[in-house]
Amino acid sequence: MSDDPQKKMTPYTVPIGPTHPALKEPVMFTFQMNGEQILKADFAPGQTHRGIEWMGMRRNPVQIVHLTDRICGICGVSHSLAFARAMEQIMEIEVPERADYVRTIIAEFERIQSHLLWAGVAAHELGFDTLLHLTWRVREQAMDTIELLTGNRVNYGIIQVGGVRRDFTPDQFPAIEETLQYYSDLKSKLLKIFLEDKTIQMRCRDCGVLSYDDALKLCTVGPTARASGLNMDVRVDYPFAAYGDLAIEPILPDAYMGETRGDVFDRIVVRLLEVDQSVDIIRQCLDRMPAGEVIAEPKLAKLLNQFKKAHGEALGRHEAPRGEVLHYVRMDGKEHPTSWKVKASSYSNLMSWIPMLEGEQIADIPIIVASIDPCLSCTDRVAVVRSGERGIMTKEELHRLSVEKTRRLSA
Amino acid sequence: MATLPMIPELLRQLFRTPATNAFPAKYLPSSVTEFLAKVGRGEAAIHPPVPVPKDFRGKITYDPTGCTGCSLCAKVCPAHAIEVLKDEKRIRIYVSQCIFCSQCTDICPKGSLAMSDAFLLADENRYADHLIVE
Known part of the structure; x- marks a missing residue:
């Protein structure tokens, strides 16, 4: 410590990121600190821009559907579904009813595995690795079922413009039923382990609070919004696929806890209850599933020709595990879209970090940052370039600078 | 009431077989x-x-006998992993580029393409012999 009275001691700045062990994905945080307390928080995303939209605008929609699978590693079906719905609106394709049910079932299985993955990550961020391993073990059941139904664990590749590429076969239904029973049996155990645990209550209750007003003003979506008491869910508000036929209520924390505090704990409650809600939705789907075709146009070559006649623009939306995803597509009578815009759910949720983090302590940063389930590589759509400079040094440029300095010194 | 509900679960786990493969x-x-x-x-x-489950999408297999070189597969390949050899009316598939979507096998009018069960494809050389199918 310096004795110089002129020197300003607080607030001092703590940078975290862009790559940091406490953050699962790259984002740059800058905190103004007073001791352990965060006075001001700021963040800069944009470290993982991959140019997916650029790639998409040079490909035809049949190719893009599989590109959208890879926007997010967890939401394997959410982006494809939103994109396919946008294309179907432009081309006025009627999706067969059975395909809608298949889509819904896969989307709900995805929600189960995504929420369990998040619960494990949250436990890990609290330093509770035993719980991480338990949740990830039970998550495997959903992954295995998805693999059985679609052919792959992560990049399902089941959505096609106009329907789905695979129908369920009768021998798969016992496996689905077994998985649903597994998660029904697990519900009380998971809720007990997460919500009655002393450490989780100590660390998550009244930590990272997002008020109802802030959640509304910052346009948060998905479980982050619902944990703050916002009654919103794309599946209920704007039903699509088979959701219109089903009885769904948005999950709000006060239904289980008796009150809404909008803290990290409420976000755990919402996600765990949504796992059970997804089981219920899949059960409803299986009961109502009609027979019939699963794709409007089974011949891909014909579908490719139809793209050349498509004119118009449309929005496709879907309630992904993290919140609403939105795809905007414009077709101008060419094989590839003129414009394609992807809005991942984390894009809407990132700004809620600021009110959550301010006033909290350094030790709470990992769990608060993780609590909105951020998916940054899905979100990054922009790389800032000013007068030809990206402001990022590559290995080659650093090498060149190094060589130049040696020459300068020896000159 | 705050407790430690994980403890009994942990003790039970001691007597279970591991869940991992x-x-x-x-x-x-x-x-x-x-x-x-x-x-x-x-x-x-x-x-x-x-x-692996039934209908798993693994390494692609190609039977050139029926292939007419129509290039439909290359048109739907999202990863540009298929090269059309125009003169020979054949295709060449770079497995290191393939994203295993199986779209080419769906569109192939002659049924020359199929997905196998093979998934152990790691190699230091992305143009190794077993990663180029022709």
């Missing part, structure tokens, strides 16, 4: 090639690989 050998052998030779002679046993 077994490695081929229980312990890392001092020499892998020697161990594999022993397995070949029937002196040692390895844990069998975990079976």
Whole structure:
């Protein structure tokens, strides 16, 4: 410590990121600190821009559907579904009813595995690795079922413009039923382990609070919004696929806890209850599933020709595990879209970090940052370039600078 | 009431079999090639690989006999992994680029393409012989 009275001691700045062990994905945080307390928080995303939209605008929609699978590693079906719905609106394709049910079932299985993955990550961020391993073990059941139904664990590749590429076969239904029973049996155990645990209550209750007003003003979506008491869910508000036929209520924390505090704990409650809600939705789907075709146009070559006649623009939306995803597509009578815009759910949720983090302590940063389930590589759509400079040094440029300095010194 | 509900779960876990898949050998052998030779002679046993589900999408297989070089597969390939050899009316598939969506097998009018069960495809050279199908 310096004795110089002129020197300003607080607030001092703590940078975290862009790559940091406490953050699962790259984002740059800058905190103004007073001791352990965060006075001001700021963040800069944009470290993982991959140019997916650029790639998409040079490909035809049949190719893009599989590109959208890879926007997010967890939401394997959410982006494809939103994109396919946008294309179907432009081309006025009627999706067969059975395909809608298949889509819904896969989307709900995805929600189960995504929420369990998040619960494990949250436990890990609290330093509770035993719980991480338990949740990830039970998550495997959903992954295995998805693999059985679609052919792959992560990049399902089941959505096609106009329907789905695979129908369920009768021998798969016992496996689905077994998985649903597994998660029904697990519900009380998971809720007990997460919500009655002393450490989780100590660390998550009244930590990272997002008020109802802030959640509304910052346009948060998905479980982050619902944990703050916002009654919103794309599946209920704007039903699509088979959701219109089903009885769904948005999950709000006060239904289980008796009150809404909008803290990290409420976000755990919402996600765990949504796992059970997804089981219920899949059960409803299986009961109502009609027979019939699963794709409007089974011949891909014909579908490719139809793209050349498509004119118009449309929005496709879907309630992904993290919140609403939105795809905007414009077709101008060419094989590839003129414009394609992807809005991942984390894009809407990132700004809620600021009110959550301010006033909290350094030790709470990992769990608060993780609590909105951020998916940054899905979100990054922009790389800032000013007068030809990206402001990022590559290995080659650093090498060149190094060589130049040696020459300068020896000159 | 705040408690520690994980403790009984942990104690129960002590007496359960591990949930993870077994490695081929229980312990890392001092020499892998020697161990594999022993397995070949029937002196040692390895844990069998975990079976893949039906209709799993693994490494692509290509039967050039029926292929007419129509290039429909290259048109739907999202990863540009298929090269059309125009003069020979054949295709060449770079497996290191392939994203295993199986779209080419769907569109192929002659049924020349199919997905196999093979998934152990790691290699240091992305143009290794077994990663180029033609």
